[in-house]
Amino acid sequence: MMVESASETIRSTPSSQNGVSSLANQTDGGGGGGGGGGREGGASGETNGEMSPVELLHFQQQQALQVARQFLLQQATGLTSPSSNENKQPAVQVPVSVAMMSPQMITPQQMQQILSPPQLQALLQQQQAIMLQQLQEYYKKQQEQLHLQLLTQQQAGKQQPKEQPLGNKQLAFQQQLLQMQQLQQQHLLNLQRQGLVGLQPGQGTVPLQTLPQAVCPSDLQQLWKEVTATQPVEDSIKQEGLDLTTNTSNSTSFSAAKVSPPISHHSLPNGQSTMHTPRRDSSSHEEIPGSHPLYGHGECKWPGCETLCEDLGQFVKHLNTEHALDDRSTAQCRVQMQVVQQLEIQLAKESERLQAMMAHLHMRPSEPKPFSQPLNLVSSATLSKSTSDTFPDGLPHPPTSATAPITPLRQGPSVISSSTLHNMGPIRRRNSEKFCTPISSELAQNHEFYKNADVRPPFTYASLIRQAILETPDRQLTLNEIYNWFTRMFAYFRRNTATWKNAVRHNLSLHKCFVRVENVKGAVWTVDENEYQKRRPPKMTGSPTLVKNMISGLGYGALNASYQLSCVSLVQAALAESNFPLLNSPTMINTSSTSGMLHVGHDDVSSTVEQVNSNGSNSPRLSPQQYSHQVHVKEEPAEAEDDSRPVSLMASTNQNVTIPDDRDLEEELPVEDLS
DNA sequence: ACATCTCTAAACATGT
DNA sequence: AACATGTTTAGAGATG
Numbered sequence: 076m077m078v079e080s081a082s083e084t085i086r087s088t089p090s091s092q093n094g095v096s097s098l099a100n101q102t103d104g105g106g107g108g109g110g111g112g113g114r115e116g117g118a119s120g121e122t123n124g125e126m127s128p129v130e131l132l133h134f135q136q137q138q139a140l141q142v143a144r145q146f147l148l149q150q151a152t153g154l155t156s157p158s159s160n161e162n163k164q165p166a167v168q169v170p171v172s173v174a175m176m177s178p179q180m181i182t183p184q185q186m187q188q189i190l191s192p193p194q195l196q197a198l199l200q201q202q203q204a205i206m207l208q209q210l211q212e213y214y215k216k217q218q219e220q221l222h223l224q225l226l227t228q229q230q231a232g233k234q235q236p237k238e239q240p241l242g243n244k245q246l247a248f249q250q251q252l253l254q255m256q257q258l259q260q261q262h263l264l265n266l267q268r269q270g271l272v273g274l275q276p277g278q279g280t281v282p283l284q285t286l287p288q289a290v291c292p293s294d295l296q297q298l299w300k301e302v303t304a305t306q307p308v309e310d311s312i313k314q315e316g317l318d319l320t321t322n323t324s325n326s327t328s329f330s331a332a333k334v335s336p337p338i339s340h341h342s343l344p345n346g347q348s349t350m351h352t353p354r355r356d357s358s359s360h361e362e363i364p365g366s367h368p369l370y371g372h373g374e375c376k377w378p379g380c381e382t383l384c385e386d387l388g389q390f391v392k393h394l395n396t397e398h399a400l401d402d403r404s405t406a407q408c409r410v411q412m413q414v415v416q417q418l419e420i421q422l423a424k425e426s427e428r429l430q431a432m433m434a435h436l437h438m439r440p441s442e443p444k445p446f447s448q449p450l451n452l453v454s455s456a457t458l459s460k461s462t463s464d465t466f467p468d469g470l471p472h473p474p475t476s477a478t479a480p481i482t483p484l485r486q487g488p489s490v491i492s493s494s495t496l497h498n499m500g501p502i503r504r505r506n507s508e509k510f511c512t513p514i515s516s517e518l519a520q521n522h523e524f525y526k527n528a529d530v531r532p533p534f535t536y537a538s539l540i541r542q543a544i545l546e547t548p549d550r551q552l553t554l555n556e557i558y559n560w561f562t563r564m565f566a567y568f569r570r571n572t573a574t575w576k577n578a579v580r581h582n583l584s585l586h587k588c589f590v591r592v593e594n595v596k597g598a599v600w601t602v603d604e605n606e607y608q609k610r611r612p613p614k615m616t617g618s619p620t621l622v623k624n625m626i627s628g629l630g631y632g633a634l635n636a637s638y639q640l641s642c643v644s645l646v647q648a649a650l651a652e653s654n655f656p657l658l659n660s661p662t663m664i665n666t667s668s669t670s671g672m673l674h675v676g677h678d679d680v681s682s683t684v685e686q687v688n689s690n691g692s693n694s695p696r697l698s699p700q701q702y703s704h705q706v707h708v709k710e711e712p713a714e715a716e717d718d719s720r721p722v723s724l725m726a727s728t729n730q731n732v733t734i735p736d737d738r739d740l741e742e743e744l745p746v747e748d749l750s
Numbered sequence: 751a752c753a754t755c756t757c758t759a760a761a762c763a764t765g766t
Numbered sequence: 767a768a769c770a771t772g773t774t775t776a777g778a779g780a781t782g
Contacts, residue, residue: 535756554771578757584773591772597765598771 369394378407514538515545522564529566536575536582540589541602551592551599554580 369375370390375382377398384390398404514534518525525532532539543560544552552560558576561568568575583589588606591598 537756574758577759580770580772581758581774582756583771 367391367394378411514542518542518564525565525567526563527566529570531567532565536578537586537588537607540579540582540600541607544589544600544602551601553594553597553599554583557583557600 367387367390369377370384370387373383373385374380375384375390375393375397377394380397382393382397384393517534518532524530534542539561540557543557543564544550546560547556557579558572561575561579562572583591583600586606588603588609590601590603592601
């Protein structure tokens with residue numbers, strides 16, 4: 076079996092080399108394909124004066140496009156740059172595709188400790204959004220450039236109408252614009268296929284102006300440079316001031332914004348204020364007297380500038396000379412304004428989406444606070460307590476609910492460089508079972524996710540074993556069947572078999588709630604629900620503790636082809652192709668495509684609830700009756716030997732002696748069972 | 751600081 | 767002998 080081949084302990088051995096290398100290769104291939112031929116700077120010098128404006132424009136587009144691609148590629152691979160990573164982690168090789176998604180300032184260890192799968196998804200989204208934003212930023216600027224040139228041509232056409240039929244030029248430019256948009260959409264699509272970009276509602280069909288933007292100041296700066304570098308601003312801007320004035324603000328207002336303290340707009344996140352400061356460096360120095368919003372870390376923060384200035388005085392001087400009120404500065408300011416507008420629009424959209432998600436998940440959409448720190452999901456993951464505050468209603472929210480709002484509709488490749496993560500020592504997860512939150516509902520919701528993502532399920536072995544047993548019609552499983560359930564349900568357990576199998580056996584033996592029943596064929600394991608309930612700590616606050624998930628590896632959790640097909644989402648399929656196992660959003664899955672899996676829930680929770688208190692409102696899926704109606708043990712001849720404990724479960728009817736062999740069959744095809 | 755839970759690892763026994 | 771199954775012990779991290 077494939078499972079066996081990868082047996083190694085989580086702790087002792089780094090991630091498998093296979094996974095790393097194969098992933099890296101694939102990433103390379105994808106990147107190369109996406110880069111389309113990455114000849115880099117060389118092309119820039121080739122421009123000769125014989126090109127027609129349209130050709131030149133086209134060439135510039137191509138050129139800039141490559142720059143953008145290159146940039147994205149650097150983003151993807153640059154994180155593993157020799158200086159930063161290579162030296163530090165000789166033993167752990169991070170797959171490129173993983174590394175590129177990794178948050179840069181957070182150590183994998185921290186990530187692992189604080190992130191749950193949904194949070195991972197959120198993180199992924201952020202990463203994707205950043206990259207997407209970079210790309211879109213670029214596209215937008217390109218489009219704007221085209222626009223400016225078009226206007227320039229128009230102006231020129233007015234002044235020299237005879238030189239050429241104006242219509243032709245305009246047409247050409249418009250075609251360029253069109254091409255630009257098409258190109259952008261294509262590129263976005265490609266990125267989506269490569270798992271770099273998630274599909275957001277309406278995103279693919281929406282014109283540039285509505286594309287979401289997530290800001291990464293440094294990246295923005297970089298893009299600014301790229302754009303301005305590839306674009307002869309002076310030329311195209313010559314007359315563009317006219318166009319600027321047509322916008323909501325004029326150049327004077329921009330200049331005012333330039334030197335005057337920025338107008339804070341954070342108070343109205345959804346507002347569409349037209350006045351924005353060009354300041355992009357929000358990290359440091361806010362409105363500190365003696366500082367300047369455009370000055371930070373000893374350099375000018377003007378978009379695309381980064382000129383080093385020793386002190387503020389020098390900076391002001393630089394500002395007045397280099398960024399004085401001229402067409403160029405005005406244009407840049409305008410672009411920046413658009414950037415901010417885009418961001419605000421996007422913020423509004425995301426905010427709306429979050430509200431909807433929260434509403435859907437029965438959370439109180441009242442507090443729109445999360446927006447204040449969109450990038451701090453990670454920190455918010457420290458949360459267990461804080462999230463519980465979100466559910467004061469006392470409703471039994473499944474663990475996913477707690478985290479779901481953070482997770483968007485889709486999930487990208489695991490940001491967490493799991494290859495490093497799963498080297499780490501054990502991080503205890505215990506959670507859902509401890510509180511009213513049933514493992515089954517979590518499982519039901521995230522079934523596909525765990526099945527395909529190499530993510531450690533946030534459940535204890537005991538709860539998983541119990542779940543496995545309770546899922547079966549006759550509530551009993553052999554050890555091997557339990558193994559198979561694990562591997563079938565969780566990609567994570569398709570490797571490291573020695574470890575977790577040992578743990579399973581250990582748990583079976585250790586916990587009284589697992590009762591071994593002799594059978595003809597050997598022995599089966601059943602669950603003594605009373606014992607299981609007993610085992611739980613008395614204080615069930617009902618507040619779901621945030622699940623801390625362990626990502627163990629992601630690199631090579633190959634997805635099943637069948638599963639990929641089952642995924643409706645193009646993105647998901649595409650991502651699956653790219654060996655990004657984590658992209659199946661649990662939250663999205665439970666809705667449509669995998670509706671079939673819910674019988675998983677029968678246990679639901681069952682659990683816990685049904686016997687203790689029938690309050691169990693949490694999941695309507697299963698009534699206690701449903702739950703108990705099928706409790707019977709195949710055969711317990713040696714029953715006397717053990718004890719009478721299991722009786723509570725099997726007391727009712729237990730004549731079903733035949734062991735369904737079908738289970739063995741389905742184990743052969745791990746995936747097909749439910750979905 | 752402590753108790754408890756959980757996980758991991760390992761040794762060992764038994765049966766096939 | 768090899769493997770599967772099962773039991774037990776020990777140590778460590780996480781949590782309350």
